[in-house]
Amino acid sequence: MADAHASPNYWMIWLYLFILTVVEISVIYMPIAKIIIAILLVTLACYKAFLVAMYFMHLKFERRTLGIIALTPFVLCVFLILMLLPDIS
Amino acid sequence: MSEAAVMHPAVEPAESPLTPESWGKLGMWVFLAGDAMSFGCLLVGYGLLRSASSNWPVPATTLGINLTAFMTFLLICSSVTMVKGLEAVKHNDRGAAKMYLLLTALGGLGFLGLQAYEWTNLIHEGLKIYGNPWGSSLFGTTFFVITGFHGMHVTGGVIYLLVMLSIVSKPSTALGLGWAYNVVEISGLYWHFVDLIWIMVFTFVYLL
16 A cells, blocks of 8 residues: 555665666767677666666555566567567577 | 446445555556557567668767757656655645646656757758668668657656646645545556656667
8 A cells, every 4th residue: 555665765766767877878988899788788777667667656565466567568578589589690 | 237337336346456546556557568568569679670780870879869868867857756746645735746746747848849859950960760861761760660659658648747737736636645646646657657668768779
């Protein structure tokens, strides 16, 4: 229920998201291999999305089954990528 | 369906099993999961077309990321004002709730204005939906379809937020943990989702 949890510190989440965005932008100018940049960017983006879903959308404080519903599209997208891989290479 | 069922909504189970607050909240989550699939398919399709192309332009240099980084910042800020607005509704603070919801809607409007400005500039530079001076014509197609689809979501979100603002502004609407809190929370879910999707679009379309 809405009152069963203390509100997370939303300004801290905002700060994290801001810092992660700055890190993302600086990553693309780093003199490292392209594949490492790609992996870093995808990881950072997923972590930011995770923060928004968990704290702003309160998923952390909901029933676990609701979290599974929210996670379904990500799982399906991974399937989609795996099924399309033969076409790419 | 019998007439009794139509006339007495209480015949339906009053409590949603996943979201005890309301069925509407569960409905929004299911809708968002479906909507995430639409965006997921667009982004995976983008990845497929890009990796199959030999002359894909470098997005970070052709599109420019300074403006879009600021747009990302704007959406993140509007997500914070949204949760603050919801808190204000919970604490029965009508003035703060109105201010935060208005700020959230303004953040969305600012985003849309900047996107219109960005599109105009890019179109003048030659980026068209059917071609561009830098490489694969699909670069423009995917760019306009994905950012346009997201922009339409922001437009819908701003209208949604303004409706919420008008509900909260009415003195007859009871604040606190009641119906108003529930509908504002559901609108917040949609708004944060739009922010979440932009985080993905910014990474895949602009940075990668």
